[in-house]
Amino acid sequence: xxxxxxxxxxxxxxxxxxxxxxxxxxxxxxxxxxxxxxxxxxxxxxxxxxxxxxxxxxxxxxxxxxxxxxxxxxxxxxxxxxxxxxxxxxxxxxxxxxxxxxxxxxxxxxxxxxxxxxxxxxxxxxxxxxxxxxxxxxxxxxxxxxxxxxxxxxxxxxxxxxxxxxxxxxxxxxxxxxxxxxxxxxxxxxxxxxxxxxxxxxxxxxxxxxxxxxxxxxxxxxxxxxxxxxxxxxxxxxxxxxxxxxxxxxxxxxxxxxxxxxxxxxxxxxxxxxxxxxxxxxx
Numbered sequence: 081x082x083x084x085x086x087x088x089x090x091x092x093x094x095x096x097x098x099x100x101x102x103x104x105x106x107x108x109x110x111x112x113x114x115x116x117x118x119x120x121x122x123x124x125x126x127x128x129x130x131x132x133x134x135x136x137x138x139x140x141x142x143x144x145x146x147x148x149x150x151x152x153x154x155x156x157x158x159x160x161x162x163x164x165x166x167x168x169x170x171x172x173x174x175x176x177x178x179x180x181x182x183x184x185x186x187x188x189x190x191x192x193x194x195x196x197x198x199x200x201x202x203x204x205x206x207x208x209x210x211x212x213x214x215x216x217x218x219x220x221x222x223x224x225x226x227x228x229x230x231x232x233x234x235x236x237x238x239x240x241x242x243x244x245x246x247x248x249x250x251x252x253x254x255x256x257x258x259x260x261x262x263x264x265x266x267x268x269x270x271x272x273x274x275x276x277x278x279x280x281x282x283x284x285x286x287x288x289x290x291x292x293x294x295x296x297x298x299x300x301x302x303x304x305x306x307x308x309x310x311x312x313x314x315x316x317x318x319x320x321x322x323x324x325x326x327x328x329x330x331x332x333x334x335x336x337x338x339x340x341x342x343x344x345x346x347x348x349x350x351x352x353x354x355x356x357x358x359x360x361x362x363x
Contacts, residue, residue, distance in 0.1 A: 086125045087112065089196050096123065096200070103211055108267060113203060113211065121192065122211075124199040126171050126267075171197060174267040177244055184242035185320070186235055187262050204257040204264075215261065215292070216251040225296035232261050232289055233305050236282070238320045239263075240313055245270050245278045249285035251292045272313070279310050304328040 083091065083099050090096040098115040103122060105111075112123045171194075178191040178201070190202040204212040220228070232254065239246065246253070246269055253265040272278045286306030294301035303326035311328065312318045 084110075084112065084125065086196070086198055087114070087123060090114075090123065090193075090198055090200065093195065095193050095195065099123075106265075108265070114200070116192075116200070120203045121200055122189070122203045124201065126197045126199070171199070171267060173269060174265075175199060177266040177269040180242050181239060181244060181263075181266075184238055186238045186242065187260070188266070189262065189264060204255045204262045206256070207258045212255040212257040212262065214252060215254040215256055218256060220293075220296045222297045225293040225300070228256070228261050229289055229293040229297070229300055232263075233286065233309075233324070234320075235261070235263055236286060236289075236305075237309055237318065237322060237324070240272055240282065240309060241318055241320050243272050245272050245275075245282045246285050247281045250288040282306055282310055 081099055081101060087096060087099055091099075096114045096116055100113045100115055100120070103111040103113050109127055110125045112125065114121055114123045175191055175194045178188050181188045182190055189204055191199065192202070193200040206212045215228070232249075236246070236249070246263065246266065248265065248268050249263070253263065255262040255264055270278050270281060272282075275281075283306040286309070290300050290303055290305070305324060305326050307328040308324060308326065309318065312322060
């Protein structure tokens with residue numbers, strides 16, 4: 081096939097020997113099957129921001145750190161250079177997440193190279209060696225649904241132990257390879273500790289799984305793994321092999337607003353006293 085313009089630099093660098101076919105075109109990228117020596121891999125070509133339907137959002141980018149202060153200032157101002165850097169950071173987020181998750185034992189495609197907006201990574205295949213289907217393309221029975229749901233919930237736990245929440249997990253972002261479910265599409269992945277929306281995103285990810293698999297195994301719709309997982313995470317006791325029940329007892333006790341306000345006032349008073357003490361020493 082004709083070589084797409086965005087893939088030519090990888091051919092020039094010797095990272096790709098042949099572009100075999102286009103695999104899919106999604107809301108954020110186009111994916112091609114390529115040959116690298118004797119291996120088949122996939123090349124994810126990120127779409128330009130104005131051609132992408134999945135918009136970057138403060139909800140997703142909150143907590144992401146930019147080491148270079150000049151870049152950070154440019155991104156805040158929204159200059160042309162800043163927009164370019166923001167786009168680069170958006171793409172790098174997936175590369176970084178894939179490396180972190182693969183190291184943590186999460187089943188994601190193995191990343192190989194990232195060059196000029198193209199991510200070269202493992203081609204996930206089925207038992208016949210063909211490109212693996214997405215979860216939503218399969219018809220499952222109840223046994224398969226329970227098994228895949230269980231395995232994906234365990235992957236969500238392992239991701240959170242690595243400090244990452246997918247943020248857009250659903251049947252459309254899971255491939256079913258020869259070794260089971262594989263989680264894909266991570267540019268919007270968020271830092272669990274640095275993003276105030278991380279808990280809500282985790283709830284949504286896990287609820288999406290329960291809703292989808294609940295079509296085949298209705299009892300899964302009554303589970304509440306997301307809130308259970310997050311509560312254990314906040315307690316500092318979450319680990320990859322933690323036993324889960326799928327149940328979560330929500331507190332009906334009204335919030336002690338007055339108590340919270342008293343604590344805030346106490347902190348303010350302590351800070352004011354500290355400042356006065358410091359000023360006295362400086363005089």
